[in-house]
Amino acid sequence: MTIPYDFLGKVFIIISLLVIAGILLALVLGAYSYKKRKILFPNFTLFVLYLFYGPAKIICRVFFINDAIVDEILVEVRNAVMIDKFKKTKGNRAIFLPQCMRHPNCKARCDPIKGYECKMCGLCDISRIHEAAKEHEFDVYIIPGGSFVKKIIKTQRPESCIGVACYPELTESMQGASPFMVVQGVALIQDGCFDTKVDVDEVIRKMEECDV
The missing domain is CATH 3.40.50 (Rossmann fold)
Structure with missing residues (x-):
C-alpha cells in the first residue's frame, strides 16, 4: 500500500503546527509563571521547552523576543518546582x-x-x-x-x-x-x-x- 505524498505532507504540516502551538503555550505559561511567581503546569513547560529548546529560541526571534527568555523560564520554573525539597x-x-x-x-x-x-x-x-x-x-x-x-x-x-x-x-x-x-x-x-x-x-x- 502506497501512502500518497500529499497526505504525508498534510500530516507533517499538522504535526508542525501542533508543535509550534505547544511551544507557544509553554512559553506563555513559563513567562507568566516567571513574571507572576505563580507556577502553572511546570512539568509541561519544562518538558516542551527542553524537548524543543532550539525551535523555541527560533520562535522567540521570529516574534522579536529576546531568546534568553527560554533559558530564564527553564531555570526559574525548575527552581520553583524543586524549592520545597531543597529547603528540606x-x-x-x-x-x-x-x-x-x-x-x-x-x-x-x-x-x-x-x-x-x-x-x-x-x-x-x-x-x-x-x-x-x-x-x-x-x-x-x-x-x-x-x-x-x-x-x-x-x-x-x-x-x-x-x-x-x-x-x-x-x-x-x-x-x-x-x-x-x-x-x-x-x-x-x-x-x-x-x-x-x-x-x-x-x-x-x-x-x-x-x-x-
Missing part, C-alpha cells in the same frame, strides 16, 4: 561556582577532583560566599568546567546544590544534575568568561532557605 535537605549540600568569578590575581591551586581551592584572600566575592557557606553547612566547589561537576557528584554525592552560572549554562547543568540531587540555580548578573559577578545576597538567601 539537611545532609550533604554543595555550591558550584564558575572559575570565571575568580579575581585575575587569584593564587588558588586546582585540585583534579574538587576544582580550585579558595585561599580566602578577599579579592573576589567567592570568599564571602565561602564564609556564608561554612555557616549554613554548604561545601563550595569552584569548577573549571562541567566535567568537574560530574566528578564531584560521583565522589562527594551531594543531596542538593546551588549552581551559579549564566542562564544557558544553568539550563543545561540543572537538567543534567536534577536526576541525582535537588538543584537551585542563581544566574550571573555579569557574565562572560572573565571577571563575572553574581548577586551574593541572592546566593546567601538560597542557603538561608535551608535553615527554615
